[in-house]
Each structure stands twice: as structure tokens, then as C-alpha cells.
Amino acid sequence: MNRKYLALALAGACVSVSAVSAQAQERSAVRPDFAVVDREAVRVIVYRPRVTVGEQSTGGLFEPRADWNDQARQFLDAALVNSQQALGHSVIAPPEISGEQGRLLNQYQALFNSVADSVINYQFFVGNRLETKKRDNRNSQFDWSLGPGVRNLPGAEGADYALFLTTTDHYGSTGRKVLQVFAALGGVGVQSGVHAGYAGLVDLKTGDILWINADKQMGGDVRTPDGAARRMSQLLEDFPLASPAAAAN
Amino acid sequence: MYKWIAPALAAAALTFSAPGWAHKLMGAGERVEVARSGMALTPTTDWNKLSYRPGKFAERWTMDGEMLNDVIFYTVPANEPLLREVDKRNRPLPQFQANMLAVEIPQLLESTKRIANDVAIFTTTSSTPAKLGGVDGVKFTYQFVGTDELRRNGEAFAAISNGTLYMISYEAPEIHYFDKDLENYRKLVESVSIAG
Amino acid sequence: MRPLRHLVAAGLCLAAPSVASAAEDFTIPSWTGAYQPQGEDERGLWRESDEIERAMVDSELVIRDPALNAFVRGVLCRIIGDVRCNSVRLYVTRSPSFNASMYANGMMLVNSGLLLRMRNEAELASVLGHEFAHFEQRHTLQGFKNRRAGSDLAAWAAVVGALAISLGSTNATYQYTDLRLNIYGGIARFERKQETDANVLGFAYMAHAGYRPSAASDVWRAVMNEADQSAEGRKRRSGRYDNVAFFASHPTNLQRADYLSQLANRVPGGDFDGAANYRAALAPWRQTFLEDQLKLNDFGGTDYIITRLAGGEQLTPDLLYARAELYRGRGHPRDLQNAIPLYREAIEKDPALVAAWRGLGLSLLRTGQMPEGKAALSTFLEHQPDTGDAPMLRSLIGA
Structure with a gap:
């Protein structure tokens, strides 16, 4: 009796694991009316990416790791620099931001995260798609915006677009991964690791999201140079301002 | 002893795989009854009804997701909370009472949001007499900041009829979204009728 | 040192x-x-x-x-x-x-x-x-x-x-x-x-x-x-x-x-409490912080805080008002009866505490004392004609 149910439980666990890789989910989209006339003339302001890296202990407690965080920031920065060279557009660093300007940017980053979460939950996640978004999607619609107030963002006057970047990585410890398998046997859902990455290109005149790439389970180990490069290339995958040469690579 | 393994596995599978539930299209021009109780309305634009309810006596509609535009219909009988309890033992939600005055409803919603959504800053900015579905009640506006630190605005219409609280609230980020869908929400309110 | x-x-x-x-x-x-x-x-x-x-x-x-x-x-x-x-x-x-x-x-x-x-x-x-x-x-x-x-x-x-x-x-x-x-x-x-x-x-x-x-x-x-x-x-x-x-x-x-x-x-320490300094420094914020607490639907805990802040002395006007609001918030019929004298005492001790007129008026209305309730709300509106819910209150008194 016990064995029979154990076998069933194992089968269930296998099914649910394979479901993760099998599930069809979109990860990026471009606004259909987005077209760039002169790639070389476009100015993109890149706001400070939010990078958080740590370990998820068996208990699920997030454990910050300074070495990983430092490495990830360094590697992702380098990867971003390499990408911008390859992509060939003009990148502008934001000015020093403090006080009211800092709080305004904070509001917009919070709004971007809410929009990115909504895009994932209700447009990319096909099984959970909002009915209105389904209709829109039949016409290849992708219509999400932060609103025209983005013109007031610090540094916006000298740029055409803003790029928002966020990565959050909680690596599962060995204990956590083993726990995950056993938990499945007991009918308890345990998530191992969080690897969320959001990238969005925003039109600084309209606030429209011209392009977004958002995934709660991204690849690339940001603690290594190669992994960070892979993460950055995944974040910037299908980046619409890519030069034809870079895109061909 | 074993019979709860199957449901447990099903539940576990749900957490891993794509949810099979579907949100419902509330198409323009179709008269619908909301929140299972006497309140009916006709949307003038398409809305989505989310498949999970925020409370036993509440129903949630949205355009772009509840984080960006969040309309909740309430039909709450006396001595019930507005939303689902988050921690009934340690942080019970306040309950609607039949002898409440309409002018006191804004504070009921404020208290509910402070407890259920961990809202630390909440300000009611106006409160005026208004009808909902032909019943005399209150229209009020508010601002709040939740745990995601995003400033949001709200507007709600509420009326008490036969010991039941009828309310429609609309909440959206102050930046861009609140203004974007305000008129669509107000048209929902205008079309409401309350039976009984 | x-x-x-x-x-x-x-x-x-x-x-x-x-x-x-x-x-x-x-x-x-x-x-x-x-x-x-x-x-x-x-x-x-x-x-x-x-x-x-x-x-x-x-x-x-x-x-x-x-x-x-x-x-x-x-x-x-x-x-x-x-x-x-x-x-x-x-x-x-x-x-x-x-x-x-x-x-x-x-x-x-x-x-x-x-x-x-x-x-x-x-x-x-x-x-x-x-x-x-x-x-x-x-x-x-x-x-x-x-x-x-x-x-x-x-x-x-x-x-x-x-x-x-x-x-x-x-x-x-x-x-x-x-x-x-x-x-x-x-x-x-x-x-x-x-x-x-x-x-x-x-x-x-x-x-x-x-x-x-x-x-x-x-x-x-x-x-x-x-x-x-x-x-x-x-x-x-x-x-x-x-x-x-x-x-x-x-x-x-x-x-x-x-x-x-x-x-x-x-610890020999000292005996300095700094109670007066503390009250003065918190004065501009105490009402706000009390209101945040009042909205947590925690009758027993909030009542204890009010009692303790009084420190064995009689309740100060702001604490009388807070306790009255606490009772009105729970809103059992007896609570409303209890709230009314608390509001009145707060007003008597501090006529500048005009918010108490609002609570008093609403409590009176809810206990069926219509003329007194309307009078209290009128007094509140005389002091605060532009308050956020003034239109709502005016409709209650038929003004």
C-alpha cells in the first residue's frame, strides 16, 4: 500500500517537474508600431540596474552574499558595456540623483516592476491571460505604458529612451534542492531558487513600453563572467535597437 | 489516511504548472449580476473578471491586472468583513455593521486595507453624498501607499440597503493609470442597479 | 563624564x-x-x-x-x-x-x-x-x-x-x-x-x-x-x-x-525621565500616530495604550477623544453610548479639539438622538467648513 502511493507520488513529482520546462510562456514583446529610423542617433539613458544576489537556504531564508553580489554587479556591468558596443546605440549615464528626483525615479521603478509583473502574469502567461489581452493578442497587440510623465525623469530631457534593468537571484543551496524533491513526495510545493530578470525600453515622450523582456526564471549564473554575459544577452535578447551586425551574432 | 495525498498532489501540481483557471470577459453592452447578490450593471467597455475572489462577498475586475487598475464590487451582509481574512486570529478585519452610517464607510475601507494589505499611509481626500444604483450613499476619494511603495489613488461609491453594504471601489497607481481608466470605472458605476 | x-x-x-x-x-x-x-x-x-x-x-x-x-x-x-x-x-x-x-x-x-x-x-x-x-x-x-x-x-x-x-x-x-x-x-x-x-x-x-x-x-x-x-x-x-x-x-x-x-x-543611574520633553516633541505627531493605531481593529490593545499614556492621571483631551473614537469604531450599541460622554468631556477640557464634535454628532445620530446629533455636526462644520467630508455631513443634517 505504502509503496503504491509512493510510486504515485514520485510519478506526480516527475510530472510537475517536467511541466516546468514544457509550459509555453512568452518572455518578450515589442510594441507593434515601434520603428527606429536612425539607430546611431538614438540616445538611451540607462538607470542604475537593481542587482540582488544571494543564496536561498534550506529554510527559504534569503542569505545575501556580498562576493556574489559584487561579482554579479561587476560582471553584469561589463556585460552591459559589451552589449552597448555591440548594439551600437548611444548610451547616456543618468545624472547624480537625490531628494525629490530620487523619489520620483523610485516611483517609476516601482511602477515598472508592477507593469512587468502584470505583463508576465496576464499576457505572457498564456494560461492565465486576461481575456482583453487575448483579443488584443490576436491582433499582435502589445500595449503597456508608464504614461507621458516619464518626461520628468532625471536626465530625460537629453535622451529618447530609458532602459530599466532589474535582476534578482536567490540560488538554491544543495539542501534546498534535496528538500524540494522530498517535499514533492509529501505533497508540499517548494520553490528552489529565484532568477527574475526584467528589462524594459521606455519611450521618454509617451511612456510607452516599446520593448520588454521579463521572466521570473532566467538563465545565466550571474556570479560568473560567462553567466553574467549570458544573463545580459538574455535580458537584451531581441533588443529592438540592436544593430543588424549584432543581431546576426 | 491516504485519501488526501491525491488532492495534495493536485495542489502541488497546480503550483508548478500553468493554472487552468480562466478569467472571464465582461463584454461591453452585456448586463451582468456581480458578486452574487442583487447588484447588476452593464459595462460600456470590455473588462476582465478575475477568477479568484478577494473575499466571500467581493468580485474583482481589471483592465491590465489588479496592480494597475483594480475594481472591486462588494455586497457585504452585516457582521462580515469586506475582504478575505489574512490572519483572523491575530489581525482580524473589521466587520460591516448594519447600523453604520454611509459617512463611516470610508473608515471601514481604510481600516480593512491597513490590516489586509499592510497599508501604512492612507488619506481620505473627499467624501460627498452620491447615489449608487438609486440608493443614497457616499462617494469618496483616497490615496495610499502599500508595501510596494507605489503611490495609488482610489475612488469608491457605497450605499447601505436592507442591511447590506453595496460598494464599488477603483484603485490604480497615481502615475498614469488612475486617470487612464477613471472614466471607464465611473461608467460602470452609473449603470449599476440594486435589486431589493 | x-x-x-x-x-x-x-x-x-x-x-x-x-x-x-x-x-x-x-x-x-x-x-x-x-x-x-x-x-x-x-x-x-x-x-x-x-x-x-x-x-x-x-x-x-x-x-x-x-x-x-x-x-x-x-x-x-x-x-x-x-x-x-x-x-x-x-x-x-x-x-x-x-x-x-x-x-x-x-x-x-x-x-x-x-x-x-x-x-x-x-x-x-x-x-x-x-x-x-x-x-x-x-x-x-x-x-x-x-x-x-x-x-x-x-x-x-x-x-x-x-x-x-x-x-x-x-x-x-x-x-x-x-x-x-x-x-x-x-x-x-x-x-x-x-x-x-x-x-x-x-x-x-x-x-x-x-x-x-x-x-x-x-x-x-x-x-x-x-x-x-x-x-x-x-x-x-x-x-x-x-x-x-x-x-x-x-x-x-x-x-x-x-x-x-x-x-x-x-544600576545607580539617574532618575531623569524627560516626560515633559517627550510630550512636547511628540505633540505634533501624537494625534496622527493614535489614528494609525485606532484603525488596526485592535480594541483591547489600543485601549491599553490609551490608559498607559495617561500614566495614572486623568485622560488628556486627545486621549479622551481617542478612546471615544475607539468605542465608536467598534460600534456596539453600548459602545456608542459610552463614546458620547467621552467626546463631551474632551470638548469641555479642550474646546479647540473640534474633531470631537464630529464623532459626538455621529454617535448621537447612530443612537437615535437626531436633534442633538445634528446640532453637534453643525458645530463641527462651523469650525471646519472645508473638511473633506463636509458635504457628506451637511447632507446628514439636512443643511
Whole structure:
């Protein structure tokens, strides 16, 4: 009796694991009316990416790791620099931001995260798609915006677009991964690791999201140079301002 | 002893795989009854009804997701909370009472949001007499900041009829979204009728 | 500066036999300067704190009132001295729960809910000193390491327990509960050691600054009493304080409050409370913080806070008003009857407290006293014609 149910439980666990890789989910989209006339003339302001890296202990407690965080920031920065060279557009660093300007940017980053979460939950996640978004999607619609107030963002006057970047990585410890398998046997859902990455290109005149790439389970180990490069290339995958040469690579 | 393994596995599978539930299209021009109780309305634009309810006596509609535009219909009988309890033992939600005055409803919603959504800053900015579905009640506006630190605005219409609280609230980020869908929400309110 | 060895000597003389040896007790260690993180764990925690602080700087929830910030910081600096104080960045946050926390990088967060509950500078000093002592003794990091080990075990236990139950073991529940208690007990024991160290150092700071040390035990007793009252108001038994945010990381019990008062008795310290200063500094905010508390649907706990703030004296007008609002908020028929005289007394004692007319009017209307209720609302509107819900109130009085 016990064995029979154990076998069933194992089968269930296998099914649910394979479901993760099998599930069809979109990860990026471009606004259909987005077209760039002169790639070389476009100015993109890149706001400070939010990078958080740590370990998820068996208990699920997030454990910050300074070495990983430092490495990830360094590697992702380098990867971003390499990408911008390859992509060939003009990148502008934001000015020093403090006080009211800092709080305004904070509001917009919070709004971007809410929009990115909504895009994932209700447009990319096909099984959970909002009915209105389904209709829109039949016409290849992708219509999400932060609103025209983005013109007031610090540094916006000298740029055409803003790029928002966020990565959050909680690596599962060995204990956590083993726990995950056993938990499945007991009918308890345990998530191992969080690897969320959001990238969005925003039109600084309209606030429209011209392009977004958002995934709660991204690849690339940001603690290594190669992994960070892979993460950055995944974040910037299908980046619409890519030069034809870079895109061909 | 074993019979709860199957449901447990099903539940576990749900957490891993794509949810099979579907949100419902509330198409323009179709008269619908909301929140299972006497309140009916006709949307003038398409809305989505989310498949999970925020409370036993509440129903949630949205355009772009509840984080960006969040309309909740309430039909709450006396001595019930507005939303689902988050921690009934340690942080019970306040309950609607039949002898409440309409002018006191804004504070009921404020208290509910402070407890259920961990809202630390909440300000009611106006409160005026208004009808909902032909019943005399209150229209009020508010601002709040939740745990995601995003400033949001709200507007709600509420009326008490036969010991039941009828309310429609609309909440959206102050930046861009609140203004974007305000008129669509107000048209929902205008079309409401309350039976009984 | 007061010679610290006198404190130590006095401590020895007064030491009660039930308390651990006091030879090292009330010595403030020499300050080693701004702390630099070492090793992987410390650097990790440091980094995370920096990220948290960056978020705090732009946060919507930070109270930036310079006067309030200067006052709270002033109390902290008075007990730990300017050199130590320079290593602290202090933020007052709008959050109604009783809590204060110190991060490994020198950032201290003080909740508005803590400020509401304190009655004087000495009580505030006892909490701030306690938090800073954890920082000086580097407990943030050690606590983190220990919690990590504990929660790893707890997660295993939860799964093993669930497995055992699902596979039919009859006594699994018992074993699981046992294991869980052992793990939590381990964390608690470890933290109790840290707590003792932090208390001793916290008392040394207070004594050094001339504050009344027994204010510390007043605070702990009050927080526990509030939790009890809160539970009673919700018609359940209490005796557990793990729902109080502060105690989640500072496990406590009644013995500890007793131990604290014994310890406090041995510190010569001073007798300075600073109650008048405290009231003056909080005056611009107390109404706001009380209103935040009133909206938490916690009748018993809030009633206790009001009583305690009165400190055995008659309720001040703002506390009379708060209690009246508390009764009206719960709104049982008898509550409304009780609220009416409280509003009236508040108005009598402080005619400038015009909000009381609003509450009085609504309570009268709800108890069927229509003419009196309308008159009270009219008086309120005469004083506050442009208030947010004036149109709503006018409709009630038919104006």
C-alpha cells in the first residue's frame, strides 16, 4: 500500500517537474508600431540596474552574499558595456540623483516592476491571460505604458529612451534542492531558487513600453563572467535597437 | 489516511504548472449580476473578471491586472468583513455593521486595507453624498501607499440597503493609470442597479 | 563624564543572588570606531543593508520632519555619546507596530508605533540603547547565522513531519512538534544570551546618561500587557508574545521583565525621565500616530495604550477623544453610548479639539438622538467648513 502511493507520488513529482520546462510562456514583446529610423542617433539613458544576489537556504531564508553580489554587479556591468558596443546605440549615464528626483525615479521603478509583473502574469502567461489581452493578442497587440510623465525623469530631457534593468537571484543551496524533491513526495510545493530578470525600453515622450523582456526564471549564473554575459544577452535578447551586425551574432 | 495525498498532489501540481483557471470577459453592452447578490450593471467597455475572489462577498475586475487598475464590487451582509481574512486570529478585519452610517464607510475601507494589505499611509481626500444604483450613499476619494511603495489613488461609491453594504471601489497607481481608466470605472458605476 | 568604575562598584554592592555575577556588568567597552565588515557573511549582510538603506532614502514611508528626527537622534546621542552616535544613520518610519531595528551597517529604523507607545525619554532611551548595544556587540550578524541554521532544520522537520503523517505514522505529529520546539528553543537560547549582553550594555548607556534605568522594565511589561489585552479583546487566551513584531527577534517572558527590574535596581543611574520633553516633541505627531493605531481593529490593545499614556492621571483631551473614537469604531450599541460622554468631556477640557464634535454628532445620530446629533455636526462644520467630508455631513443634517 505504502509503496503504491509512493510510486504515485514520485510519478506526480516527475510530472510537475517536467511541466516546468514544457509550459509555453512568452518572455518578450515589442510594441507593434515601434520603428527606429536612425539607430546611431538614438540616445538611451540607462538607470542604475537593481542587482540582488544571494543564496536561498534550506529554510527559504534569503542569505545575501556580498562576493556574489559584487561579482554579479561587476560582471553584469561589463556585460552591459559589451552589449552597448555591440548594439551600437548611444548610451547616456543618468545624472547624480537625490531628494525629490530620487523619489520620483523610485516611483517609476516601482511602477515598472508592477507593469512587468502584470505583463508576465496576464499576457505572457498564456494560461492565465486576461481575456482583453487575448483579443488584443490576436491582433499582435502589445500595449503597456508608464504614461507621458516619464518626461520628468532625471536626465530625460537629453535622451529618447530609458532602459530599466532589474535582476534578482536567490540560488538554491544543495539542501534546498534535496528538500524540494522530498517535499514533492509529501505533497508540499517548494520553490528552489529565484532568477527574475526584467528589462524594459521606455519611450521618454509617451511612456510607452516599446520593448520588454521579463521572466521570473532566467538563465545565466550571474556570479560568473560567462553567466553574467549570458544573463545580459538574455535580458537584451531581441533588443529592438540592436544593430543588424549584432543581431546576426 | 491516504485519501488526501491525491488532492495534495493536485495542489502541488497546480503550483508548478500553468493554472487552468480562466478569467472571464465582461463584454461591453452585456448586463451582468456581480458578486452574487442583487447588484447588476452593464459595462460600456470590455473588462476582465478575475477568477479568484478577494473575499466571500467581493468580485474583482481589471483592465491590465489588479496592480494597475483594480475594481472591486462588494455586497457585504452585516457582521462580515469586506475582504478575505489574512490572519483572523491575530489581525482580524473589521466587520460591516448594519447600523453604520454611509459617512463611516470610508473608515471601514481604510481600516480593512491597513490590516489586509499592510497599508501604512492612507488619506481620505473627499467624501460627498452620491447615489449608487438609486440608493443614497457616499462617494469618496483616497490615496495610499502599500508595501510596494507605489503611490495609488482610489475612488469608491457605497450605499447601505436592507442591511447590506453595496460598494464599488477603483484603485490604480497615481502615475498614469488612475486617470487612464477613471472614466471607464465611473461608467460602470452609473449603470449599476440594486435589486431589493 | 561619570567614572564608570563607580557604576561597577555600585552594581556589585546591590547585586541580587539570583542574578548572574555583575563583575563585568555595567562597563561601556572602548569604542573601536566605525565598523568594517570582514569575511563573506559580514560583507554579504553589509551589502544587503546598503541596498535596504538606498531604498530607505527614497522611501515613501520615511517621516522626514526635521524636528522629530532631531529629537529621537538627540535621545540616542545622549545615551551613547557623540562618537558612537556619528556611526548611526537613523530613520523614523510610518509603521504602527512596536518595533525598532539596527542593521549591520549602522542604519537604525524607528517605527512610529514605538514613538506612540513611549511615555518619556527614558523609555525611548532604553529601547534605542538596547538596539545600539546589539550593533556594538555585532549581534546582527551572529543572529543571522544562527537563524539560518535553525530555519534549515525547521524546513527539514516540516517536510519530514508531513511525510511521516502522510505515510501513516501515528506519532509523527508529536515527534515533529518536538523537533520544531527544539529548534526554536535553540534559537531562543542563543538570542537570550545576546539579549542579556545587550541589556547590560543598554543599562550602562542609560545610567551613564542619568536616565532612570527601571524605565526599561516598564517598557517590556507594557508591551506584554498590551499583547494580553489585545488577545482578551479578541476573546482568546494570551501568554504568547510572538505576534509582537519586536519580540519576534527579542524573545521574552515575564521572568525576563522581572530580571530586568532586578538589573535596573542595581544600576545607580539617574532618575531623569524627560516626560515633559517627550510630550512636547511628540505633540505634533501624537494625534496622527493614535489614528494609525485606532484603525488596526485592535480594541483591547489600543485601549491599553490609551490608559498607559495617561500614566495614572486623568485622560488628556486627545486621549479622551481617542478612546471615544475607539468605542465608536467598534460600534456596539453600548459602545456608542459610552463614546458620547467621552467626546463631551474632551470638548469641555479642550474646546479647540473640534474633531470631537464630529464623532459626538455621529454617535448621537447612530443612537437615535437626531436633534442633538445634528446640532453637534453643525458645530463641527462651523469650525471646519472645508473638511473633506463636509458635504457628506451637511447632507446628514439636512443643511
